[in-house]
Amino acid sequence: MAGIYLHIPFCKQACYYCDFHFSTNQSSVDEMVSTMIQELDLRKDYLEGENIETIYFGGGTPSILEGKHIRRLLEKIESQFKISDSPEITLEANPDDLSRSKLAELYNYGINRLSIGIQSFNESHLKYLNRAHTNKEAINCVENAIEIGFDNITIDLIYGIPFENEDPWPNDIATALDLGVDHISAYCLTIEPQTVFGKWLNQNKIKPINEELAASHFNYLLEKLNSNGFEQYEISNFCKSGCYSKHNTSYWQQKRYLGIGPSAHSFNKVSRQFNIANNAKYIKALNSGAIPCEVEILSNTQKVNEMMMTGLRTKWGVSLDEIREVIPGWETKNSSILKDYTQNQYLKLSNNHLIITEKGKLLADEIALNLFLDE
Ligand code: SF4
Known part of the structure; x- marks a missing residue:
């Protein structure tokens, strides 16, 4: 069993805590998709004919893609790789991109798992993090996705966010539980050096992460999810009824995967490969027939x-x-x-x-x- 990861390196705006690779200039989306298709061609033998059980659109913000882009990428994967009978096909999405028509389009193109980046249901926290969506959009998109037929939805939440008056974390969890999703990933806010928060921390404009607050949020999360039938199957991942993320579980269990796109990593049990984290250089290299990656043989x-x-x-x-x-x-x-x-x-x-x-x-x-x- 193996997986394919596709890194879509574009976002509408930079969240202040984020150190993933992305660009807010979306003028090269079409060209990027064509280049990723070239990379899929060049790397069709990387997984040595192993069955593909999982395909994962991550980023960046894959929900920026139009249906035609997703169709082209999936068609190329189907033509070059052996796909299992019922692969898990996940797409990471932001609530502000998920109109009803977009959701229906994704569903029709074969996306069968949505990973929605909600992070918080609190308006001030969404602004604090510089997220592009509102609380209402977050709730609406999950409800619409369920109505349209998605039965495998996960949402991301962030804990440890400082607050002024009342702590929004209990309400974040209560809202997530009310929505009826079967999978929740919860991550502690971190401040990485190359981010806006990292810069502000250096300038003393914000305080460091409050470890005590983060630990108390985490304990509250464990208690609430546990009493509502969720199983913690990985430190940051919780699900009901065995709805594990097959793709992420395969990383943790050292299965092979091929990573396509700028900054994507690949692993074949012998080495790790790291694609260049620069959109223009990635496109230029592939246009000349080269895969811009570094290879590290693992001891x-x-x-x-x-x-x-x-x-x-x-x-x-x-x-x-x-x-x-x-x-x-x-x-x-x-x-x-x-x-x-x-x-x-x-x-x-x-x-x-x-x-x-x-x-x-x-x-x-x-x-x-x-x-x-x-x-
Ligand atoms: S958190 Fe997601 S949406 Fe925000 S900048 Fe990072 S990749 Fe983009």
Whole structure:
């Protein structure tokens, strides 16, 4: 099983916290789609004929694309790759792009999973983050999508946002639950150096992230989603009735994927490839027949460290058998720290898998880093 990721590098406006690759100049959308089709042609053998189970339009803002762009990209993928009978085809979308007619168009073109970037249902927070949509648009688009027939919808929320009077976070969660979606991804607000917030932090115009507020929001989220039948299957991802994101789960389980578009990454179990994060240079290189990417061959240590970083965040944990296949004796090298974490109930061993406990969840990344081996 393998996946294809398509990076659509355009956005209407820059959200103040965002450090993804995108351009707000949309004049080259048509040309970009044609270039991504060229890349699909050049890389048709990358996945060595493996069945494609998931296709993911990410970005940037893929909902900026018109139906004709989506159709062209999907037709090219279908013609060049072996697609499974019922692939998961996800499109990330912003509420301000999702009119009823756009939703119907996406549905007709075969998009069967929508990932809607809502982030907050609070007007002041939406303005604070510089999101392009309103609370009303967020609610309407989810309701319309359900009416049109989408039965696999996830929404993104951000917690840890500072507030002045009343904390909007409980209402954000209550609204998400009322909408009846089966999947929620919730991320802590972070301030990255290359963003508007990063610049403002340097100029002391905003305060650093309040870790206590973020932790209390996260705990509130866990409690509410848990009592409403959601399962936390990855630190930031929650779903009902086994509605896991197949595409993201395949990343966490080290499956192969091909990334198309500027800044997209690819992984084939041997190396990672990183496409250039520059729209003009990406187009220029492909026009001359070259794939503008850097290749990093992964050492066994890197492979195991990556398994630890992604696997420990999931409910399935990390398979010790798979780790031993790559590095025999890995447990011996880590024996004292493993003993420490298991005795103190941050980690548990179940069915030969190393799994994070409830107590360990807030520290999952730190625990994984402490289990990293040096090259
Ligand atoms: S958060 Fe999404 S919509 Fe906002 S700038 Fe980043 S990629 Fe674009």
